[in-house]
Amino acid sequence: MYFLRPRPSNLVWSSLKSQKFSKNWCRQLSQAQGPLETEDDWTDFQQTRTSLKTLTDAMSQYGSEQTSQWSLRDSLHRPAKDATLSALLASGAHFGHAASRMNPNFLPYAYGTRAGITLIDLDHTLPLLRGAAKVVRAVAANDGQIVFIGTRPDIRPVVQRAAQRLGPQGFHVGDRWLPGTLTNKWQMFGHETVRSKRIIPDLVILLNPIQNMNAIQECALSNVPTIAIVDSNVDPRIVMYPIPANDESPRTAEIIAGVLSIAGREGIAIRETELQRMRLAVDTAWEDFHKMHELQGEHPTEDGRPSNSNTVGFDY
């Protein structure tokens, strides 16, 4: 935490009385001042700004009562756990590509056409998204490696955050997928790395599949399950779990990647709790075993059971 250097206290009333709040302080802030020469000039400059902020914050409680508490959700840093129809609609997930370019295999997921573009039926999207989230959760819960691929500059931070949520099991590719990453791994990564580390991922999630057909082909060749956002000009059968939605909207990508990565995070948490439970069970079993042995050692009987005089009651 960084604070300003020690100065007299900055309470609202003292600020109002001080020189900074002379008649001209408003003009000071809006108009250009002379160049700031010394460090004290800089401190004064910071002081003026802090005073204004304190004043605004203090006076805001006397302002009008805000009845609408709605604020825009930052779906990049704090995405929603479940996608709702209204959220997908608001992000433009239902906009497909030109109706003339529609792939005939996409027909089950198309709602219709309007203004020359195919509209995607979000009633199909939601259950498919939930199904894909289940897959991600299960793969993550079994210590699987999950790769997020989003190779446009606007969705690069989306895949980065999504991979971060999965910790050591999450990976991302924000720039071009190099052909041969999976099928030519010996040359790509070197013999040492391939022998010592897990190379083939357990799940691949693509946010722009059309630009990454190489990746889809390699996943098919390497038996890796794939999830992708398919738009209306794409054949949904190229991936195992298609999610029909608009692939050009960064907000849609944020929502979908958010849902999938949070499901993955839940899977990891499930695995952790399961491991903890197992460890606890093993530890308690060992403790019981040791206690049994101690008692046997003190009072050995014919059949090996401890004598009744000194038994401690065990609840089995």
Next chain:
Amino acid sequence: MNILRSQICTVLRRPLYRQLTTTARPFVPPAQLVFHDNLYVPGAKELDDSTVEALVGETNEREPEDDEEDPNDDRDKPHPDSPNFYTGRSSYYDNIIELQNAISRTRGTLQRLHLLPLPEFARKSLQPMPTVWKTPEEMTTDFETNMTISRYRRVTALLNELNEYLRIATTAGYADVADRIGSIISIFESGKKEAFLSRGIRKPVLLDQHGRSYTFGKRKTSAARVWMIPVKSTHETTSDVNVEEVFGLSNEPKRSSVNVTVSTILVNNIPIAEYFPQPVDRERIVRPLKVAGVLGKYNVFTIVRGGGTTGQSGAIAHGIAKGIFAHEPETGVVLKRAKLLRRDPRMVERKKTGLAKARKRYTWVKR
């Protein structure tokens, strides 16, 4: 649903007797092998136990070849370290992400300190902090990837932004923030930074123990070495007392006496009047002293070689100008305005083929 997968699975499915069909063992016709998983093969013979053991032993001892891999072994191996593993350039992208994180952290800190966003008048008063980043070749070793122009530009854009924040933090006086940014930036700074920033800056000429300056002047193909020393004035100013002035009986106004000394200029140990008979050359040599107003102040000794009269006099003038600047830096502005500190770059132009001289063409003939 995945059509490609079903087609490829047949290709990748391994035959049951794969382990026994390589060429590194004595050949046994498959028809003579007995399969222990109840497959009926007509005419098959039982193998000796010893042969079976030898075959099994060989398969166990054999080192796994590069293309053969049991996918079940993969589950026991650890995850790759970097989240950028599948890009193929993990250290490059790791560094990019680290720089981006540093930028966002610093931006947050400066915003809390009300130093960002900075208005124009404050931005003008930031102290300049020129930096020289490593060359793409040097960065190639750091990032372990070939630094193409686009990758280099991406990295330097981030570094320049960090440098801006460093400027703001140092000018405002937050040393700890500045140190943290500086430690990150110093990793990417070129080792030749000082050399690069100081190019074109003249080295200051020092006066020796006797108060002499030693400078060098050049013009055309002449080079002159110039020593200048201030003339010691022997004239005593305080002893003269005018009796009339003291008693206020004089009618003349008091004149401030200027101490004018006489100086000598020697060229190759010969007085200037003898060495340069033409007044043009003498004027050229004395001009820097006149412009700076120090005409009789310094004794000048030069050794000049090469060229002719114009070149030699120009070289001496250049040396004298530099010498005056060494003794009195305040004259720098005046000398620069008069372009006397500049080494005149004009040299004799070479003769070209097809021309009589450098520019002179042969007479044009119609036919």
